[in-house]
Amino acid sequence: MAKEGFGIKQIAVTAVTAGLCLPLALFAIILVPIPGLPAASGFWIPAGFYFVMTLWFGVWGALGGHIATTIAMGYFFGYTLHIWVDGGLGDFIAPLVALVIFKALKANPELKTQRDYVVWVVSVMIASLVCGLWVQTVHLLFGVITWPFWWIGVLTYFIGDTMAIVTVGTPLLKALTAYVKQSPMYIWK
Amino acid sequence: MTVSFIKYSFDLQTEINMGLSYTAFYVYTFFALTLVTVALDFLGVKKIKKEIDDVVAKDQAYLYMFLFKVLAEVALVWLVIAFIGQVLMGWISL
Numbered sequence: 001m002a003k004e005g006f007g008i009k010q011i012a013v014t015a016v017t018a019g020l021c022l023p024l025a026l027f028a029i030i031l032v033p034i035p036g037l038p039a040a041s042g043f044w045i046p047a048g049f050y051f052v053m054t055l056w057f058g059v060w061g062a063l064g065g066h067i068a069t070t071i072a073m074g075y076f077f078g079y080t081l082h083i084w085v086d087g088g089l090g091d092f093i094a095p096l097v098a099l100v101i102f103k104a105l106k107a108n109p110e111l112k113t114q115r116d117y118v119v120w121v122v123s124v125m126i127a128s129l130v131c132g133l134w135v136q137t138v139h140l141l142f143g144v145i146t147w148p149f150w151w152i153g154v155l156t157y158f159i160g161d162t163m164a165i166v167t168v169g170t171p172l173l174k175a176l177t178a179y180v181k182q183s184p185m186y187i188w189k
Numbered sequence: 190m191t192v193s194f195i196k197y198s199f200d201l202q203t204e205i206n207m208g209l210s211y212t213a214f215y216v217y218t219f220f221a222l223t224l225v226t227v228a229l230d231f232l233g234v235k236k237i238k239k240e241i242d243d244v245v246a247k248d249q250a251y252l253y254m255f256l257f258k259v260l261a262e263v264a265l266v267w268l269v270i271a272f273i274g275q276v277l278m279g280w281i282s283l
Contacts, residue, residue: 016257020264031271045267182245183252
C-alpha cells in the first residue's frame with residue numbers, strides 16, 4: 001500500500017514495529033493469560049502499536065505486528081507451529097481490516113472530528129472480532145480448542161484487543177499523526 | 190577489604206531501604222528515573238514543536254527517529270506500569 005515501493009524505510013518500519021511489539025506481546029501473554037486458550041491475552045497491548053503503525057504506513061506496520069506475535073508465541077513460548085501461524089496471521093489480518101474500513105469510510109487518522117473517532121473505535125471493534133473469529137475458528141477446526149472455548153476465545157479477543165488498541169492507539173494517533181503525515185511513507189496523502 | 194566492603198554495603202542497604210530489598214530499591218529507582226526522563230522529554234518536545242517541524246522538513250530520517258523514540262517511550266511506560274501492577278497483585282515479589 002505504500003507509495004514508495006520497498007526499501008530501507010519499509011524495512012525500518014517493519015523492524016521497529018516488530019521490535020517494539022515483541023516484548024509487549026510476550027508480557028501480554030504472561031500478564032493476562034486466558035486459561036485454556038494457547039497464546040491468548042485478555043489485554044493485547046502490542047496491537048495498540050501495530051494498528052497505529054498500519055494506519056500510518058500500511059502493510060509494513062501489520063507485517064511488523066505479525067512477525068512480533070509469531071516470534072513471541074513460537075520461539076519464546078514453544079507453542080506448536082500451528083499456533084504461531086494462526087495467531088500471527090490473525091494479528092496480520094486485523095490491522096489491515098481496520099485500515100480498509102478507515103479507507104472505505106474516508107476517516108482521518110488525525111482524529112479531528114467526532115466521526116473520525118467513531119470510525120476508529122468501530123473499525124477496531126470489527127477488526128478485533130475478525131481476528132478472534134479467525135484465530136479461534138482455525139484452532140477449533142484443528143482440534144486445538146473445544147467448542148465452549150471458541151466462544152470464550154472470540155469474546156476475549158474482541159474485548160481484550162479492543163480495549164488495548166483504543167487505550168494505547170487513540171493517544172498515539174492524536175499526538176503523532178501530525179508528524180507522521182510529513183513522511184513520504186504516510187499512506188493518506 | 191572485600192569482606193568489609195560487602196558488610197558495609199549490606200549495612201547501608203538495610204539502613205536506606207527500611208525493609209525494601211536492595212533489588213526492589215534498585216528497580217524502583219530505575220523506574221522512577223525512566224518515568225521522569227519520559228515526562229521531561231514529553232514536556233520538552235512540546236516546547237520545541239516548531240523546531241522539530243523545521244528539522245523534519247530538512248531531514249526525513251529525524252522524523253522516524255522521533256517517531257520510534259516516542260513509541261518506545263510509550264512501551265517503556267506500559268512495561269513499568271505492568272511490572273508494578275504485577276507486584277501489587279502479588280504475582281511477583283522483589
